[in-house]
Amino acid sequence: MGLTDSLLTLLIIALGSYMQTLTGFAFGLIVIGGMTLLGLAPIAMAAFVVSFLSLFNSVIALWGHGAKIQRGWLARMFLAAVPTMALGIWGLSHLGQAQARLLEGLLGLIIILCSALMMLKPEPRQTPSAGWAFSLSGMLAGVMGGLFATFGPPVAYIMYRQPQPLEAIRATLQALFISTAIARIAMASGVQQLDSQTLLLSLLGMPVVFVATLLGRRYRLPVPELALRRMAFILLMLTGVSLMISALR
Numbered sequence: 001m002g003l004t005d006s007l008l009t010l011l012i013i014a015l016g017s018y019m020q021t022l023t024g025f026a027f028g029l030i031v032i033g034g035m036t037l038l039g040l041a042p043i044a045m046a047a048f049v050v051s052f053l054s055l056f057n058s059v060i061a062l063w064g065h066g067a068k069i070q071r072g073w074l075a076r077m078f079l080a081a082v083p084t085m086a087l088g089i090w091g092l093s094h095l096g097q098a099q100a101r102l103l104e105g106l107l108g109l110i111i112i113l114c115s116a117l118m119m120l121k122p123e124p125r126q127t128p129s130a131g132w133a134f135s136l137s138g139m140l141a142g143v144m145g146g147l148f149a150t151f152g153p154p155v156a157y158i159m160y161r162q163p164q165p166l167e168a169i170r171a172t173l174q175a176l177f178i179s180t181a182i183a184r185i186a187m188a189s190g191v192q193q194l195d196s197q198t199l200l201l202s203l204l205g206m207p208v209v210f211v212a213t214l215l216g217r218r219y220r221l222p223v224p225e226l227a228l229r230r231m232a233f234i235l236l237m238l239t240g241v242s243l244m245i246s247a248l249r
Contacts, residue, residue: 006201009035012030012031013053013205014208014209014212016034017208017213018215020177021057021061021212021216023228023231023235024156024166025152025153026239027054027152028050028145028148028150028152031050032150033239037246043148045195046149047149051181051188052181052202055181055185058175058181060213060217062178069171073134073159073172074172074179077138078176078179079135080135080136080137081141081142081151081176081183082183084142086146088142088146088147088148089147089188091147105244108239108246112240140153151180152239160233
């Protein structure tokens with residue numbers, strides 16, 4: 001990776017860190033989408049970098065907000081995500097390129113449809129979703145996280161529909177990403193050979209994530225909660241579009 005590509009990658013990492021601090025998700029969506037669309041790194045390398053730096057980002061963003069975590073929902077999503085995450089990591093190593101692209105495009109289409117529905121009605125539900133809905137979102141997040149290190153869309157979809165303050169939604173998502181990032185790094189390390197370039201990019205990204213996350217904590221966007229929910233749904237839709245474009249390419 002040359003100097004220009006490295007600087008562009010670090011810029012994408014900074015943007016992803018800032019947006020995840022604001023919304024509670026989107027780091028993997030932005031970084032994986034940007035790196036793969038621009039051809040900056042292969043998917044396996046980008047996925048490990050995202051897992052490592054997402055863990056770093058979430059720890060900083062969550063610091064001091066642990067009491068806001070919805071622990072019951074967190075446990076359901078994480079326990080459901082672990083087995084399907086292992087399946088996704090296995091698929092990343094064993095699926096052919098055509099099969100992986102087909103799955104990527106299908107996921108992108110599902111995300112677009114869900115995002116469109118959410119933008120039409122960004123208001124939260126009147127009552128919390130049933131427990132099985134959190135488990136299902138965790139299972140889908142595990143597949144996406146194992147394949148592309150992007151756990152966000154399914155769990156962000158279910159969390160942003162809940163009648164909870166955004167602080168609680170962000171804290172729960174960030175706690176989930178800490179848990180899943182640790183699990184994915186442990187699983188991927190057993191099947192993926194890490195090269196010096198992957199490790200170097202992960203280390204270079206740490207100070208970028210640190211600064212961008214602190215900026216996100218200090219400088220929130222001065223918009224109403226409903227507008228921020230709608231912005232989260234737009235991010236999800238853009239992610240779906242980027243996945244479909246990547247699959248078609």
